[in-house]
Amino acid sequence: MSEPPDQAVPKVLFLCVGNSCRSQMAEAFANRLGEGKLRAWSAGVHPLGWIAAETQAVMNERGISLKTQWSKGIDDVPLARMDLVVVMGREVSCFLPGAFEGRLLEWNISDPFGGSLDRYRATRDLIEEQVKDLLARMESQNSEI
Numbered sequence: 401m402s403e404p405p406d407q408a409v410p411k412v413l414f415l416c417v418g419n420s421c422r423s424q425m426a427e428a429f430a431n432r433l434g435e436g437k438l439r440a441w442s443a444g445v446h447p448l449g450w451i452a453a454e455t456q457a458v459m460n461e462r463g464i465s466l467k468t469q470w471s472k473g474i475d476d477v478p479l480a481r482m483d484l485v486v487v488m489g490r491e492v493s494c495f496l497p498g499a500f501e502g503r504l505l506e507w508n509i510s511d512p513f514g515g516s517l518d519r520y521r522a523t524r525d526l527i528e529e530q531v532k533d534l535l536a537r538m539e540s541q542n543s544e545i
Contacts, residue, residue: 410538411481411502412440416488419444419471420452421513423488425524428464429531437535441482445494447473452513454520462524486534505534 414426423442430440449471456466479485480499487494487506496504507530512523 409436410438410483411478412438412484412486412534413477413479413482414440414442414486414488415445415474415494416442416492417444417446417511418448418513419473420448420450421455421511421520422509422523422527424451424455424466424469424471425459425527426486426488426531427469428459428466429528430534432464433528433531434535434538437538441477442469443472443474443477443479445474445492447471447476452520454512454515454517458517458520458524461521462528 412430414423414430416423419442423444427440427442430438434440451466451469451471459466474494480497480501482500483502485494485496485500485502485504487504488509489511490506490508491511509523509526509530512519
């Protein structure tokens, strides 16, 4: 399990089914747009083990490379140490450990997996807006999630 560095910034986990599309996008946007304000991870309850080529393509269109990210499961991230877990869609179910003292937030964003590039783009744009909104709320609450 990779451990997060000891930082005063909030730790956020974006969780979806395969960790191949939505949560990967959210992790990348959060770390890029929230640099220094939070630290983001992503995981899947049933990770595919790879990031969809379409996910990489639509993020590259925004100048964001996913080369340093990989598809991982919830056992590969320090779930109990997260301040916030964002569940990306209603079809995602996850048991949060008893040691989890953070907050759970649900975003109802449909999975673009297997869809057209336009569907991936629409998902990307929605996730970007949701991440921006989350960052704005964090700033207005003095970095508390």
